[in-house]
Amino acid sequence: MKNFHPTGNCPVRDVLSRLGDKWSMLVLTTLSANGTMRFSDIHKTIDDISQRMLTVTLRTLESDGLVHRKVYPEVPPRVEYCLTEMGTTLMPHIQNLVDWALGHMDEILTSRETVKG
Amino acid sequence: MKNFHPTGNCPVRDVLSRLGDKWSMLVLTTLSANGTMRFSDIHKTIDDISQRMLTVTLRTLESDGLVHRKVYPEVPPRVEYCLTEMGTTLMPHIQNLVDWALGHMDEILTSRETVKG
DNA sequence: CTGTATCCCATACGATACTG
DNA sequence: CAGTATCGTATGGGATACAG
Numbered sequence: 074m075k076n077f078h079p080t081g082n083c084p085v086r087d088v089l090s091r092l093g094d095k096w097s098m099l100v101l102t103t104l105s106a107n108g109t110m111r112f113s114d115i116h117k118t119i120d121d122i123s124q125r126m127l128t129v130t131l132r133t134l135e136s137d138g139l140v141h142r143k144v145y146p147e148v149p150p151r152v153e154y155c156l157t158e159m160g161t162t163l164m165p166h167i168q169n170l171v172d173w174a175l176g177h178m179d180e181i182l183t184s185r186e187t188v189k190g
Numbered sequence: 191m192k193n194f195h196p197t198g199n200c201p202v203r204d205v206l207s208r209l210g211d212k213w214s215m216l217v218l219t220t221l222s223a224n225g226t227m228r229f230s231d232i233h234k235t236i237d238d239i240s241q242r243m244l245t246v247t248l249r250t251l252e253s254d255g256l257v258h259r260k261v262y263p264e265v266p267p268r269v270e271y272c273l274t275e276m277g278t279t280l281m282p283h284i285q286n287l288v289d290w291a292l293g294h295m296d297e298i299l300t301s302r303e304t305v306k307g
Numbered sequence: 308c309t310g311t312a313t314c315c316c317a318t319a320c321g322a323t324a325c326t327g
Numbered sequence: 328c329a330g331t332a333t334c335g336t337a338t339g340g341g342a343t344a345c346a347g
Contacts, residue, residue, distance in 0.1 A: 093210025138301030
């Protein structure tokens with residue numbers, strides 16, 4: 074029987090759990106669609122994310138090497154974000170998931186109403 | 191500027207947030223690899239999931255129409271789970287994500303250590 | 308403009324005990 | 328065997344205020 078979780082730390086679980094948080098995929102998708110963006114532009118595009126969570130999410134993505142952060146030494150400060158090369162290679166897979174979700178959400182919603190809960 | 195979150199309920203967010211919980215992808219992957227499985231078999235395969243969370247996860251996946259649940263009227267009870275047709279169509283995309291994670295986890299771990307936190 | 312710091316809450320999850 | 332029920336905890340994330 075096939076098993077997918079070596080006892081101890083499973084790197085696959087670790088990586089996927091990051092993408093599974095509330096905002097990562099959305100931030101990545103937004104950057105993928107719009108290219109380089111300022112902090113405030115991302116915030117305007119995803120307007121229901123809190124400032125705190127946008128910062129936290131971007132920092133995590135940067136730490137993982139999926140997003141690049143560039144600070145311009147200006148006043149007022151300007152910070153631009155864009156996907157790294159690795160981040161770019163991830164996007165087609167996320168897009169496939171999004172497309173699948175779009176294509177099956179009706180069936181899923183129907184199932185939720187149908188299945189006696 | 192492209193936006194991906196219609197105000198109000200975004201079905202894509204809704205669907206993806208389910209997959210992003212702690213155990214759903216792992217349960218789906220396990221069922222995909224092993225075919226039909228009894229509750230206890232899944233539990234043995236994913237041995238660090240609690241009985242409660244395995245039940246909750248399977249019920250959610252069933253409600254969404256991704257997993258099928260069959261109860262045999264026996265004593266002691268026997269319950270078997272397998273992917274539905276819709277669940278099967280989702281698996282290649284999850285597998286792509288897993289493969290990506292496997293292929294890039296070294297780079298990600300290195301990045302985490304490198305980026306000054 | 309781009310953050311940090313602090314506080315607070317909802318809920319996801321685990322541990323344990325119990326049941327048909 | 329395959330669950331429920333109950334409780335406790337950890338933490339993800341929002342609101343707000345403040346700072347460089």
